[in-house]
Amino acid sequence: MAYSRPGQTRRRVFEFVRQRILQGIPPTTREVQDAFGFRAVQSARQHLEALVAEGKLVKNDGQARGYRLPDQPVASTLVPMLGQVQAGQLTTAIEYPDGYLPIEADRADGMFALRVRGESMLNAGILPGDTVLVRRQPSARPGDIVVAIVGDEATVKTYREVGGRVELHPENDQYAPIVPVANGERFEILGRVVEVRRRLD
Secondary structure (H helix, E strand, C coil): CCCCCCCHEEEHHHHHHHHHHHCCCCCHHHHHHHCCCCCCCCHHHHHHHHHHHHCCCEEECCCCCEECCCCCCEEEEEEEEEEEECCCCEECCCCCCCCCCEHHHCCCCEEEEEECCCCCCCCHCCCCCCEEEEEECCCCCCCEEEEECCCCCCEEEEEEEECCCCEEEEECCCCCCEEECCCCCCEEEEEEEEEEEEECC
């Protein structure tokens, strides 16, 4: 790593950590070390501790990714991003950590987040690239927007009961409802969508 004055390096460390926090993935000390090529993890820790002392960052003790910006809610925590879910044609459902999303601590129990692909939920205000926050639950009421497993694949749709059978309805006239039981497929509700987040850049 080329030499730079401590103040310049610290500003760069702060900007790196800030961007990661805004992306929902606060970095660990080791990740800061790797990003800046510090020979020792202690160098990264010293910069982070200095930024906390200067009031530019706040550290939540006991969390590996416990850094937050001072203007973020104190009672916040992180929920896992579990990959992507299709809003359109179904896609293979693979849960894998894909970062973390900040959320108020009192809402975090049983929550996870998924990034949306496809356009079948446009009329519900859920666009490709949006992130949906989902509360884990095995059942739903008609009209709820849910994340469900059909066969081996996941989708986000509106839950309906029509003529005594379950149907998953898109909110886009270009797509047809999914009727999992009629096709003899495995069907499981993973949870109910409770919030949609969108980045504008």
